[in-house]
Amino acid sequence: MKRSSLTNTQGYENGYSFTRQLVYLLTHLRMKNILISGFTIVLLSVFQANAQSFQDMSNAVQLSDDFDENQGRLTFYADNKDFCDYYLYISFVYSEGFQGMTTGASVVVSHGQRQIKSYKVDEKATRYGYNYRYAMFRGNPNKKPDVEFSYSLPVVNGETIFAETTENQEGYQLAFELPTDTVYACRGGVICDDNLKDHTAKGYKSFSDSRHLSQITVYHADGTFGEYVFKGKPLVYSGQDIKIGTPIAIVDNSLEKYSVRFSAYFLDKNKVKDQNVGNKHTHFRPFFQTYDEGKVRLENGKTYICELTDEMLMQDMSKGERKKFLKNRTKETDEK
């Protein structure tokens, strides 16, 4: 049997295209030339205003550029409104008059606004222009997923949970049946803003809104994401730092059970390289720590008992945090 292709070939079609025509006014230009240049600048301003309105404000990363005529320098800025990293690729379809402006540039941007690239005008050039497109993908392809990390089941330590693997176009996904209405974080990290989107629509509400589902995405320290989809109410907000085992949502009782779907994925550098691949993220099968079977990759249709140990809590901690954690643990034990 031949499965339908899971990829699309629209890798960069959703990027944005901008053209800038700049005229460098020399102080000794004759009046006719100044008038022509002025007219061009007016056109430019109109075009610039229109170009800016093309940007979709729900995009996680807004790209802008600024040309400093005095310094003869063009600077690109990225404003990442989300709380996780984004990989940004700028492709110059056309460029003239700028030093070093080659076919493309890539950069990873974290939360906030920053300058990402700067180009100086070529001293010999009398006219400049550039036309670019950009694409952005949630994540950081330079980070290596920690495949040995022990995830916690999304319930309280010692509780039992039923797990199934679901058929999902995007990849591996687990469907959990919870004993109570509370979902606990399988791993710590920062909560992302799922109302924002990238050019693969990962993170954006790609599930059916008509089913009134909620989604929480957590960005982990190793560049992976944990995605929780459920019917209910999140307990966390975008930008919040959480730890493994933190309660993150209350789920509704639907058909007499509490359910949540969980996926772990990352921005795959092997896919980022290939422009023909539209889906840049790869789902993977994380290891979960269980009381009954130890550290395992979950199997379809089985029940497991959650085990959350101090070693698991310390996995994402720095040396200093671990030292402090152990010191507090010892203090608690002594007090008992």
Place this chain on the structure above:
Amino acid sequence: MKNSSFYIVLFCLLLSVKLAAQENLKFIDNENLLTKKETACLEKAIQYEADFFNRLFLDKTVDLSAIKFTVATGFMEFINVQAQAGALHANASGFFSSRDSTLVVLKNKKSKSNGFLSTCYHELSHAFLHLHVGDKYIPAWFNEGLAEYLDQMTFDKKKIVHRVNNYGVMRVKTLIELKDLNLSEFVEWNYQTFSQKSFTQEGYGYAAGYCMVLFLMQQNEERAITIFSNLIGARSTKEVFDRRYAGGFAQFEKDFIAYIESK
């Protein structure tokens, strides 16, 4: 609901005779569902695959007119035909039913010509393999891996070329980096496990099977053909490799991983 699908019957000039490389196969396409280019490519593909399988099964005589080819022009028709054949799967774009030697491919407005042809080549591989081996056991990884390999052939230019499926190779490369590829277990998967794991893990089985066939064909085509023909009816892939691959299955695993990691 009106059934707008139709049957194209493979037409052989000489029935029940071993196919020689110089014979030409023709399609009868009464409802003009295929473009001229598609028809030409399919005829070349059938010839190519017939020759390929003749290399695997040297003394076998087959009757190609036994294969029926159905093009479903609507998604619901396709699903109905699938269900009737007991092979229902919403994510499939084609299938081969060994019950009645019918291969069915979906071709609707959403289908791109390349994707449609690719699916045809894929299902043809299943059809040819079944025609040659009958009820003998074929390891799932090999059946699907070979079909994936053959569906990447290009027949629209002067030279017949295999176009490497980079997505499949990169998928397997990622699996190796995630330490989630266990070839020893993978080659023993039955069809149910293969299907279940592939449709829940982004085409795992198809990508891994394809890469194994690709590696063997690129490394040494004659040895690959020998290994393939020995896999038919063999219950253990590892035993075949132990006999036919220098250094055995363990060496094959190392060589394969090194090959993928170099991509």
